[in-house]
Amino acid sequence: MKKIVIIGANHAGTAAINTILDNYKDCEVTVFDGNSNISFLGCGMALWIGDQISGSDGLFYSSKEAMENKGAEVYMETPVGNIDFDKKLVSATTKEGTTVTKEYDRLILATGSLPIKPSIDGMDLDNVQFVKLFQNAQEVIDKLKVHEDIKHVTIVGAGYIGVELAEAFKRKGKEVRLIDVANTSLSGYYDPEFTDLMDENLRSHDIELRYGETVTKIEGNGKVERVVTDKGSYETEMVVMAIGFKPNNLLGKDHLKLFANGAYEVNKSQMTSDSDVYAIGDCATVYDNAIQDVNYIALATNAVRSGIVAAHNACGTPLESAGVQGSNGIRIWNMNMVSTGLSLTKALKHGFNAAATDFEDLQKPAFIEEDNEKVKIRIVYDLDTRRILGAQLASNYDISMGIHMFSLAIQEKLTIDKLKLLDIFFLPHFNQPYNYITMAALQAK
Ligand SMILES: Cc1cc2nc3c(=O)[nH]c(=O)nc-3n(C[C@H](O)[C@H](O)[C@H](O)COP(=O)(O)OP(=O)(O)OC[C@H]3O[C@@H](n4cnc5c(N)ncnc54)[C@H](O)[C@@H]3O)c2cc1C
Numbered sequence: 001m002k003k004i005v006i007i008g009a010n011h012a013g014t015a016a017i018n019t020i021l022d023n024y025k026d027c028e029v030t031v032f033d034g035n036s037n038i039s040f041l042g043c044g045m046a047l048w049i050g051d052q053i054s055g056s057d058g059l060f061y062s063s064k065e066a067m068e069n070k071g072a073e074v075y076m077e078t079p080v081g082n083i084d085f086d087k088k089l090v091s092a093t094t095k096e097g098t099t100v101t102k103e104y105d106r107l108i109l110a111t112g113s114l115p116i117k118p119s120i121d122g123m124d125l126d127n128v129q130f131v132k133l134f135q136n137a138q139e140v141i142d143k144l145k146v147h148e149d150i151k152h153v154t155i156v157g158a159g160y161i162g163v164e165l166a167e168a169f170k171r172k173g174k175e176v177r178l179i180d181v182a183n184t185s186l187s188g189y190y191d192p193e194f195t196d197l198m199d200e201n202l203r204s205h206d207i208e209l210r211y212g213e214t215v216t217k218i219e220g221n222g223k224v225e226r227v228v229t230d231k232g233s234y235e236t237e238m239v240v241m242a243i244g245f246k247p248n249n250l251l252g253k254d255h256l257k258l259f260a261n262g263a264y265e266v267n268k269s270q271m272t273s274d275s276d277v278y279a280i281g282d283c284a285t286v287y288d289n290a291i292q293d294v295n296y297i298a299l300a301t302n303a304v305r306s307g308i309v310a311a312h313n314a315c316g317t318p319l320e321s322a323g324v325q326g327s328n329g330i331r332i333w334n335m336n337m338v339s340t341g342l343s344l345t346k347a348l349k350h351g352f353n354a355a356a357t358d359f360e361d362l363q364k365p366a367f368i369e370e371d372n373e374k375v376k377i378r379i380v381y382d383l384d385t386r387r388i389l390g391a392q393l394a395s396n397y398d399i400s401m402g403i404h405m406f407s408l409a410i411q412e413k414l415t416i417d418k419l420k421l422l423d424i425f426f427l428p429h430f431n432q433p434y435n436y437i438t439m440a441a442l443q444a445k
C-alpha cells in the first residue's frame with residue numbers, strides 16, 4: 001500500500017483526496033486539517049452576509065464523514081506542527097492534545113493561504129474583521145445581529161472580496177466605505193475602462209469610494225471608532241480587511257523551493273523541489289499561460305484542478321496541468337464583469353508590446369426590445385506575436401460563458417487574427433450577425 005498524507009482538506013485537498021479515493025484502491029490516505037469544517041465555499045460569504053441566500057448549509061460540499069466512508073483516515077481540528085522531510089514523517093496534535101505521527105511515501109501540501117495582515121496600530125481592536133474562514137463570516141453575521149450600533153462598515157481593499165462585501169453590507173442596510181491604495185476597484189483584473197463602470201455602479205448604490213489612500217492606523221477605545229489613512233480620518237464601527245492572501249508556507253518554507261511571494265514552487269505535475277512532496281491550491285504556484293511563466297493566482301478553480309493533477313501523479317499516473325489563465329468573474333447588483341489573462345495595464349507592465357481592441361454593442365439585434373443589454377468587450381494581444389493575452393467583458397446581460405473561449409485561446413496560444421473569421425453562430429434570441437467578438441477582432445491593428 002502506498003502511504004499518502006494530505007495536509008489541508010479545503011478545496012485543493014478535497015479534490016486530491018476524492019481523486020485518490022475514487023481511482024486508486026492501493027493507497028492508504030491520511031488527512032489532517034486544523035479547522036473543524038471541510039470545503040467551505042468562500043464565494044458564498046457575501047451572499048450569506050447580504051441575506052441573498054437562506055443560510056450557510058449549502059456552502060459545503062464535502063465532510064469528514066464523506067471522506068471516511070470512502071476509506072480515508074481523517075483528523076480534523078488537528079494542525080500539523082512539523083514535517084521531517086528526511087524521515088518522511090508528519091506530526092500533528094489533536095484537539096485533545098494527543099500527538100499523531102504518520103509516515104508517508106508521498107506528501108500533498110494543501111495548506112492554502114492566509115489573509116494579509118498589515119502591521120498597523122489598532123488591528124487588535126474589536127470589530128476589525130478578516131474574511132477567509134466560515135467562522136469569520138459567522139462572526140461578522142453574529143456581530144451585526146447583536147450590535148445594532150454597527151451602522152457603518154469600512155472595507156479595506158477593493159479587490160474581489162472587498163467589492164462583493166460592499167454590496168453585501170449595503171444590502172444589510174449599512175453605510176459602506178471602500179478604501180484601496182489603487183485608483184480604482186478591481187485593478188488587478190480589469191483596465192480602467194472597465195473598472196470605471198464598476199465604480200459608477202458602486203457609487204450609484206451609495207458606496208463611498210476612497211481610492212489612492214493607504215490605511216495607516218485604526219483607532220478606538222476597545223472597539224473600532226475610526227480608520228486613519230494618509231489622506232484623512234473617517235468614523236466607522238467595523239473595519240473589514242480584504243487586502244489579499246499570502247500563501248501559507250509555514251510547514252515547508254525551510255525545505256522547499258519558494259516563489260517570490262513564498263508559495264511552494266511546483267512544476268506542471270504539482271511536484272515541489274522535493275520529488276516526494278506535491279503542493280496544490282493557494283499554497284502553490286501555477287503555470288500562467290498568459291505570461292508563459294510561473295505565477296501565483298489564488299482561486300478555488302485553480303485549487304481544484306491542481307488537486308486532481310497532484311493526486312494522479314502522487315499515485316503513479318503521470319498527468320500535467322494545462323496551465324491557467326486566471327479566469328474570473330464578478331456580479332455586483334446587476335452588473336457582470338468577467339476577465340481572463342492579462343489586462344492591457346498588466347501586459348504592458350510585463351513588457352509585452354501589447355495593444356487592445358475594444359467594441360461595444362447590444363447583445364442582440366436592436367429589434368429585440370426586451371432583455372437586450374449593452375456589452376463591452378476588450379481583447380488584449382501582443383503586437384509582435386499577435387498572441388491573445390487577455391480579454392474582458394462587461395454587461396448587465398449574463399456574458400459569463402463568453403470568457404471561456406478566450407481562456408482556451410490563451411491556453412492554446414491563438415493569435416488575434418484567428419478570431420477574425422471564427423464561425424460564431426447567429427440567432428436573434430442570442431446575439432447579432434456582426435457580433436462583438438468578431439467586430440473587436442476585425443478591428444485589431
Ligand atoms: C470570501 C472569499 C471569496 C472567494 N470567492 C472566490 C470565488 O468566487 N471564486 C474563486 O475561484 N475563488 C474564490 N476565493 C478564493 C478561494 O476560496 C481560494 O482560492 C481557495 O479557498 C483555495 O483553496 P485551498 O484548499 O488551496 O486553500 P484554503 O481554502 O486556504 O484551505 C487550506 C486548508 O488547509 C488547512 N491547514 C492549513 N495549515 C494547516 C496545518 N498546518 N495543518 C492542518 N491543516 C492545515 C486549513 O485549515 C484549510 O482547511 C474566495 C476566497 C474568499 C476568502
Ligand SMILES: NC(=O)c1ccc[n+]([C@@H]2O[C@H](COP(=O)([O-])OP(=O)(O)OC[C@H]3O[C@@H](n4cnc5c(N)ncnc54)[C@H](O)[C@@H]3O)[C@@H](O)[C@H]2O)c1
Pocket residue numbers: 043118156157158159160161162164179180181182185186187188213214215242243244245297298299328329330
Ligand atoms: N469572484 C471571484 O472569483 C473571487 C471572489 C473573491 C475572492 N477571490 C480570490 O480570492 C483572493 C483574495 O481576494 P482579495 O479580494 O482579498 O484580493 P484581491 O487581490 O482581489 O484584492 C486586494 C485589493 O487590496 C488592495 N490593497 C492591497 N494592499 C492594500 C492596503 N495596504 N491598503 C488598501 N488596499 C490594499 C489591492 O489594491 C487590491 O485591490 C484573490 O486571489 C481573489 O481573486 C475571487
